[in-house]
Amino acid sequence: MYGTxxxxxxxxxxxxxxxxxxxxxxxxxxxxxxxxYYFQMNKDSDEFYLVAIFKDKETxxxxxxxxxxxxxxxxxxxxxxxxxxxxxxxxxxxxxxNTKE
Numbered sequence: 001m002y003g004t005x006x007x008x009x010x011x012x013x014x015x016x017x018x019x020x021x022x023x024x025x026x027x028x029x030x031x032x033x034x035x036x037y038y039f040q041m042n043k044d045s046d047e048f049y050l051v052a053i054f055k056d057k058e059t060x061x062x063x064x065x066x067x068x069x070x071x072x073x074x075x076x077x078x079x080x081x082x083x084x085x086x087x088x089x090x091x092x093x094x095x096x097x098n099t100k101e
Contacts, residue, residue, distance in 0.1 A: 002054050002090050003052050003054055003088070009047050014079050015045060030063050032055040
């Protein structure tokens with residue numbers, strides 16, 4: 001598995017609209033995409049982390065390079081104070097009942 005972790009801040013007062021918009025992106029049929037998780041921080045309700053998981057690096061990169069993903073990114077970015085901080089990499093361990101392919 002492969003994916004990215006992003007750290008970002010949303011514009012104050014946009015939380016409900018942001019969550020609704022991000023949930024609607026989950027309807028996309030993206031080859032290799034397994035899940036997105038958004039974490040809202042306890043200490044600051046405008047601070048978030050995103051974890052996006054793909055089957056492998058190839059499907060991740062194909063999606064990242066697509067016009068459709070660029071459109072999804074622009075929708076995501078419209079809620080942010082500044083560009084997110086991205087960290088891409090391989091998932092080398094996953095545990096739990098729903099982590100096996």
